Amino acid sequence: MGKTNPGRFFEDYEVGDVIRHAVPRTVAEGERALYHALYPARHALYSSDEFAAACGLEGSPLDDLMAFHVVFGKTVPDISLNAVANLGYAQGRWLKPVYPGDTLRAESQVIGLKQNSNGKSGVVWVQTRGFNQVGEIVLDYVRWVMVRKGDLDAPAPETVIPDLPAVVPASELVIPEGLSFEDYDFELAGAPHRWGDYEIGEKIDHVDGVTIEEAEHMLATRLWQNTAKVHFDATFREDGKRLIYGGHVISMARALSFNGLANAQMIVALNGGAHANPCFAGDTVRAWSEVLDRAETSVPGIGAIRLRLVAVKQGAEPFALKTEAGKYAPEVLLDLDYWALMPI
Amino acid sequence: MGKTNPGRFFEDYEVGDVIRHAVPRTVAEGERALYHALYPARHALYSSDEFAAACGLEGSPLDDLMAFHVVFGKTVPDISLNAVANLGYAQGRWLKPVYPGDTLRAESQVIGLKQNSNGKSGVVWVQTRGFNQVGEIVLDYVRWVMVRKGDLDAPAPETVIPDLPAVVPASELVIPEGLSFEDYDFELAGAPHRWGDYEIGEKIDHVDGVTIEEAEHMLATRLWQNTAKVHFDATFREDGKRLIYGGHVISMARALSFNGLANAQMIVALNGGAHANPCFAGDTVRAWSEVLDRAETSVPGIGAIRLRLVAVKQGAEPFALKTEAGKYAPEVLLDLDYWALMPI
Amino acid sequence: MGKTNPGRFFEDYEVGDVIRHAVPRTVAEGERALYHALYPARHALYSSDEFAAACGLEGSPLDDLMAFHVVFGKTVPDISLNAVANLGYAQGRWLKPVYPGDTLRAESQVIGLKQNSNGKSGVVWVQTRGFNQVGEIVLDYVRWVMVRKGDLDAPAPETVIPDLPAVVPASELVIPEGLSFEDYDFELAGAPHRWGDYEIGEKIDHVDGVTIEEAEHMLATRLWQNTAKVHFDATFREDGKRLIYGGHVISMARALSFNGLANAQMIVALNGGAHANPCFAGDTVRAWSEVLDRAETSVPGIGAIRLRLVAVKQGAEPFALKTEAGKYAPEVLLDLDYWALMPI
Known part of the structure; x- marks a missing residue:
């Protein structure tokens, strides 16, 4: 064998x-449709070919x-x-x-x-x-x-620990060729808030919650051809639960963040991230963000915003993150640190 | 904030x-595929590019x-x-x-x-x-x-109540440019019944039932970027139930109506509609229709049929609609009034 | 009526x-995306247009x-x-x-x-x-x-029983025009095992299990416009269960067989098959295969492999098939016999 x-x-x-x-x-377009069915994604650049074309791209990525x-x-x-x-x-x-x-x-x-x-x-x-x-x-x-x-x-192999920066420097962010926010339509995008409207340290509660079903996270995880059995096989864990792929929580939280960050259009860097606690079907996921930094980019009119995106489940305190002991609160599912591009 | x-x-x-x-x-085509996965939709004009082309359209809408x-x-x-x-x-x-x-x-x-x-x-x-x-x-x-x-x-603002017609007049129905039922293939469409075969007052029980799951109505509702929290957040209502988007019931009932109305191909007008009672996951949806009116259109061979489409859930009496008190029976979910186009 | x-x-x-x-x-591409969301399908020819083009096809079928x-x-x-x-x-x-x-x-x-x-x-x-x-x-x-x-x-009509061969002869298998495995990339395909590496009688346990949800099998079955009520209507059977379309189990088992048969790319013949026992939501499906035969084809470099594909549910013995009484073991869901094409 x-x-x-x-x-x-x-x-x-x-x-x-x-x-x-x-x-x-x-x-292709099938995956795009499924992404919109699986997550409440509404960032306009990824929703409309016309909006993306007005931003200088060949269509909606x-x-x-x-x-x-x-x-x-x-x-x-x-x-x-x-x-x-x-x-x-x-x-x-x-x-x-x-x-x-x-x-x-x-x-x-x-x-x-x-x-x-x-x-x-x-x-x-x-x-x-x-x-x-x-x-x-x-x-x-x-x-x-x-x-x-x-x-x-x-x-044991020789120990080699790579030297990893805590944050991707803003100077190393890559702006897609042709991208321009000169004709950006804030009304169609869904919110008037520009890069300059966000202050470092500002926290945003994204308000909405989504309860997750087994069928949904399995559809998503299979779609990415991630077939790790812990996500699919209810007989694998002793408690009979299927662990939800951490990426499902990332996408859910990012989509929820539209409500408050509608103009944080493109993700250009992932600085770090922790899947703080496991997520299971039946959990209701909410999200909040904190503005960690802002930077100009090489392209006039396009700003970079560094965001902490935190996903929590039912029972979490407002803006829950860590306990006094410095550990993640048990309701925190995800703590992600990324750079996005916004119109200045 | x-x-x-x-x-x-x-x-x-x-x-x-x-x-x-x-x-x-x-x-795009991804949304079309999902529509077919979410509802038992079988109207041929929306299923086959070839069938639609034979009806004078550029492809299946x-x-x-x-x-x-x-x-x-x-x-x-x-x-x-x-x-x-x-x-x-x-x-x-x-x-x-x-x-x-x-x-x-x-x-x-x-x-x-x-x-x-x-x-x-x-x-x-x-x-x-x-x-x-x-x-x-x-x-x-x-x-x-x-x-x-x-x-x-x-x-309080000044009261303004618009003057709304109970029914869109048949003369105002818009027939898509190029649409023709001259070469309509009734066998491929799935039923021999033409516009002329339906009598005003006729009622049709669409026979089949579909039990709805939470994952399904949430996939559908997100796909339309309808993010109203009552559909997604099990912690929102006191009873822990997620209300199913009324449009999910409309699409389910319309798809079920294929069995009896296979040739009522295109919906061209919505005269009115009531979401009579809420629908929740676990409900089994059935549908029945009543022929309310028929009219010729500006295009020879294309007739308009006005239909009442009623969706009911488990426990409904045959052709359930209203109680003696004139209220919707508790098992009635939807009462929709629309015009569709059929081959004469 | x-x-x-x-x-x-x-x-x-x-x-x-x-x-x-x-x-x-x-x-179209929407159906392809849904297929990947519904089943853990990973055969490269059906996943990548580039891989399929390198095999002489116009794109991924x-x-x-x-x-x-x-x-x-x-x-x-x-x-x-x-x-x-x-x-x-x-x-x-x-x-x-x-x-x-x-x-x-x-x-x-x-x-x-x-x-x-x-x-x-x-x-x-x-x-x-x-x-x-x-x-x-x-x-x-x-x-x-x-x-x-x-x-x-x-x-009673006159009895006519067709004369059906137990197996499609290898000489009658049709190789798609242009198909060639000359530049086949085993690393990208996911496994090094060629046609010549499989022995008649060899059995392969495909390891992984997938627990099935109601929403998933209904999405799949509707996608194929199979609207048989036994799959959708929880009020239809006395036990309140919805029977899973046998084809859902076939696709699930075939997709699971990637782990062990990654290079059995194309299915070209169905010799026979039995839906041995019903499958219901909540069942965890696993699969095993047995090599029944091998044959060369008309195209150099392309071999045919005849496989028994067996789907089982939780509780099945290893390589479960029949009981001593010659009946299918109660955990066996599917016994399928097919020919696939592999690089020699």
């Missing part, structure tokens, strides 16, 4: 390895997070099949919009390894790149996961 | 106001109700966020088919206002128009809603 | 009858089973509305790939009839053909169903 994929164990990674992930994927999920999904069989935990993200950048009809594939390079002191697992850092059909990098990010050892007697 | 949308209150409307609704939306839902969804943040009840529809007409790739946006004009005698709310009448990317009106309808006052001390 | 479809009863079929099924259907489901769905109102049981399949062949934008319709010819000895029902054999918009046959298969008699006094 041996024809099924056992996944990689900690000892199977070596710093410098490049893994070419399987199953390229053409994404697929949601930036859709590109992320597709690329991430490709990495699961090679990176996180035997993962105990998804520990973090850093240095993520969106480099090219993805349009309907594009075909995405992904590669990851191992950039760090550290065996845990218990000798049973270790941390693997990978830099993942998503490519389109003409070989352009559309997305680039680092994530690190804790992976079980398959052979406990395998020797 | 103040960056989230509080919605408008009764005192925020003035007769004559035109509201340009936010977030235009490109609808998107379902008429999809155009309605998308336009309606755009109006929610401006019209019904603080609505207590959706009271009625009138004078609805479909003026242009919507094709995959079209971009829709919407505007509403306030055409009537009447404060309730309790001083806490009032009725707002709006005429809503949906536009495609070249500025053509694709859809036009009046609806009226009861909206809460935000400031109970705000003075 | 009499305007709704009562379905055909056993006495309504005559050997030689050709039934032209209703409601042609255009299938729609999943072969999607073509089957759409054609099958068309036959339901004419063949199985009054069916007691779906008894078997034989002699199925895929003759042309279906591409986004194609319009499918179906015809069935009655090729066999046998009244049951109880006089209350009988077996009907039909050969069904699916056509694309230019009249090419894309799919051809035989199925037989047990159908109730409507009029118990109707005379």
Whole structure:
């Protein structure tokens, strides 16, 4: 036998390895429609070809997070099949919009390894790149996961911990070619608030809540060809629960953030993120944001805003984040740090 | 703060106001596929490009109700966020088919206002128009809603009640350019019954029932970018139930009506409608129709049929509608009055 | 009245009858996206236009089973509305790939009839053909169903039992025009195993399990315009359960078989199949395969592999199939026999 994929164990990674992930994927208008059915997404640039064209693009790109999920999904069989935990993200950048009809594939390079002191697992850092059909990098990010050892007697590798910046510098944000907010229609976009209207430290409660169903998160996760069994198999965990893919919570929270951040149109960088607590079907997800920073970009009229996006579930205090002990409050699901582009 | 949308209150409307609704939306083949996954839709004109071409159209349009839902969804943040009840529809007409790739946006004009005698709310009448990317009106309808006052001390506006016809006159129905039923293939369409085979007063039980799941109505409602929290947030109502968007019931009933009305292909007018009782997940929806009228149109071979479409849930008596007291029976969900086009 | 479809009863079929099924259907990228959302489908040829082009095709075809489901769905109102049981399949062949934008319709010819000895029902054999918009046959298969008699006094027809081969001979498999595995990229496809690596008799456990939700199987079944009420109406069966369309289990099992059979790319023949036990929401579906045969094809580099695909639910023994009494074990849902194409 041996024809099924056992996944990689900690000892199977070596710093410098490049893994070419399987199953390229053409994404098109069907995926766009499903994204709108799965999340209350309303950012105008991703909703209307006409609005996007008025902003200098060739049409409405697929949601930036859709590109992320597709690329991430490709990495699961090679990176996180035997993962105990998804520990973090850093240095993520969106480099090219993805349009309907594009075909995405992904590669990851191992950039760090550290065996845990218990000798049973270790941390693997990978830099993942998503490519389109003409070989352009559309997305680039680092994530690190804790992976079980398959052979406990395998020797520990030399520890290599990559030097990761806490934040992508604003100077390194890539503005899509042609993007312009000169003729931006705030009324059609749904809110009058510009980049200059947001103050560092400002917090926004996005008001609305969405209760999640099993069918929805499974449809979404399969759509990204992420087939990790913990999301699909009710017989896998002892409690009979299916863990919701963390990316589903990211997309839900981002979509909810329209109500308060309607003009934070494009996500251009992922500075970091933590899936603070697991999310299960039946949970009602809400979101709030904090303005962490603002910066001008290389393009006049386009500002960058650095946002903390926090997803919480039912029972959370207003603007819940951490307890006095410095841990995430139990109702906090996600703490994400990203840069978006707004009209100045 | 103040960056989230509080919605408008009764005192925020003035007769004559035109509201340009936010977030235009490109609808394409993905939305068509989802429509077929969400509803048992089988009318051939909306299922097959070949069938539609044989009827003189450039291809299969998107379902008429999809155009309605998308336009309606755009109006929610401006019209019904603080609505207590959706009271009625009138004078609805479909003026242009919507094709995959079209971009829709919407505007509403306030055409009537009447404060309730309790001083806490009032009725707002709006005429809503949906536009495609070249500025053509694709859809036009009046609806009226009861909206809460935000400031109970705000003075009552002058009462203006629009004069609305009970029925769109057959002479005002718009037949899509090029539409012809000369080469209509009744076998492929699924039934031999022509316009002339239906008698005024005839009632048809559409036989089949569909039990609705939470995931389904939420996918549908989000797809139309209708994000009213009552449909999504299980913590919002005291009983923990999510109210199903009335349009979901309309589309379900219309799709079920294929079995008996397979040749009532295009919806061209909405004369009126009432969401008689709320629908919740777990309800099994059935439908019946009554032929209210028939009329010839300006195009030979194309007849108009005026139908009452009634959706009911489990426990309903055959052809249930009203009780002896003249109220809707508790199992009646929808009472819709529309004109459709059929081959003569 | 009499305007709704009562379905055909056993006495309504005559050997030689050709039934032209209703409601042609255009299938496009939306259906492809939904297929990926509904099933964990990852075969590269159906996921990536680039991968398919490298294999000599004009782009990524729609999943072969999607073509089957759409054609099958068309036959339901004419063949199985009054069916007691779906008894078997034989002699199925895929003759042309279906591409986004194609319009499918179906015809069935009655090729066999046998009244049951109880006089209350009988077996009907039909050969069904699916056509694309230019009249090419894309799919051809035989199925037989047990159908109730409507009029118990109707005379029994002459018994005609078609002579059906147990297996489609390898020499009759149709290789799509242009298909070539010369530049096949095993790494992108997700596994290194070629046709020559599989031995007759080899069994593969596909490892992963998927728990099925009501919303999912109803979305799928509606998408194929299969509106048989037993799948949708929770008030129809006494136990309140909705029976899952057997084709949903076929697609789920085939998608799961990627893990072990990633290079069994195209399904070209259906030799037979049994829906061994009913599947209901809440069941967790797993799959295993057995290599039944291998054959070369007319095209160098393309091998045919004959596979038994078995779907089971929770509680099944490893490689569960039949009990000592020769009946299907109660956890077995599906026993399918098909030919697929693999790179040699």
